[in-house]
Amino acid sequence: MYRLFFTLVLRRFDAESVHHATVRALAVLSALPFAKRLLHRWLAPHDPALRVSAFGVHFPGPFGLAAGFDKDAACAEAISALGFGHVEVGTITAHAQPGNPRPxxxxRVGQAAIVNRMGFNNHGAAAAERRLRRTRGLPVVVGVNIGKTKVVPESDAAADYVASARRLAPLADYLVVNVSSPNTPGLRNLQAVELLRPLLSAVKEVAHGTPRRTPLLVKIAPDLADEDVDAVADLALELGLDGIIATNTTIRHDGEQGGLSGRPLKARSLAVLRRLRARVGDRLTLVSVGGVEDVDDVWERLLAGATLVQGYTGWIYNGPFWPSRINRQLSRRLRRHGMKSITEAIARSA
Structure with missing residues (x-):
């Protein structure tokens, strides 16, 4: 039914306009206690077998929403009520910025893909801080993804990330340093180990210095060479980070300028996950994102070494009940394989 609605109605409208309308609707839902609790009771993961722990945080299920949708922490509760086991908000920058020009x-409907060159459009860390301080009516796990303000020079990047971390790390269940978006000039240069080490060290001091010791992860691009993936993995171990998110969007595609997400990213995202698992074992939490379309993809990522899996583009093409459907299918798959919990599936990758 949703796919028919998407084909006949949604795809006729500008993609970003539909996105903003959806966020506004979910923000209204987040402000309606009875409605969001009812949806949470109906759609959120409640099967104890799906529960998983990562870097000291307890998740009701392994499948969450990747950063990029709720850029300003406006509707995390409503998103959680629809079935995601965690919501990663952002990317948030220290200063508000409009992002790149529209469109x-x-x-890319035929590929079940999206190309974006948004450019970290958001209202800034101070505005996100105010929203995250609001009392939550649902038990939602919220990760906060931070990036570099566009006008800040590369030489001041660490201080810019630290400014965001000071505001947001105390309010986050985990914090993510995003150095892998292709839509901020020069950002991906920060993935080079000699630049990444001082940046991550500075942010880690803030994140791990919060009263709850906020876990810190780094998000990497699929376009890194294999030896660079290894170098970032080694650096994460050296610095004592809590995990790596792999991967962001790719610039290796034809057509509109920007980062490509969705089905075409599937193979590379999975390959990077497997490489990271071989490199770090179970010493870091690995979060897999990129080309996740159905329960088979989630299951494959868990068996390949991920503790958590994220989707985003698949939600656009499969509709609002997509996360809830994946949770139900995961529960059935566990029973079919005679497993009592999702951690047994994760353990098979060890």
Whole structure:
């Protein structure tokens, strides 16, 4: 039914306009206690077998929403009520910025893909801090993804990330340093180990210095060479980070300028996950994102070494009940394989 609605109605409208309308609707839902609790009771993961722990945080299920949708922490509770086991908000920058000129979000329906060159459009860390301080009516796990303000020079990047971390790390269940978006000039240069080490060290001091010791992860690009993936993995171990998120969007595609997400990213995202698992074993939490379309993809990522899996583009093409459906299918798959919990599936990758 949703796919028919998408084909006949949604795809006729500008992709970014649909996105903003959806966020506004979910923000309204987040402000309605009875409605969001009812949806949470109906759609959120409640099967104890799906529960998983990562870097000291307890998740009701392994499948969450990747950063990029709720850029300003406006509707995390409503998103959680629809079935995601965690919501990663952002990317948030220290200073508000409009992002790149429109149009900047494009559908590739035949590939079940999206191209974006949004450019970290958001209202800034101070505005996100105010929203995250609001009392939550649902038990939602919220990760906060931070990036570099566009006008800040590369030489001041660490201080810019630290400014965001000071505001947001105390309010986050985990914090993510995003150095892998292709839509901020020069950002991916920060993945070079000699630049990444001082940046991550500075942010780690803030994150791990919060009263709850906020876990810190780094998000990497799929376009890194294999030896660079290894170098980032080694650096994460050296610095004592809590995990790596792999991967962001790719610039290796034809057509509109920007980062490509969705089905075409599937193979590379899985390959990077497997490489990271071989490199770090179980010493870091690995979060897999990129080309996740169905329960088979989630299951494959768990068996390949991920503790958590994220989706985003698949939600656009499969509709609002997509996360809840994946949770139900995961529960059935566990029973079919005679497993009592999702941690047994994760353990098989050890």
């Amino acid at each position: 900047r979000l494009f559908r």
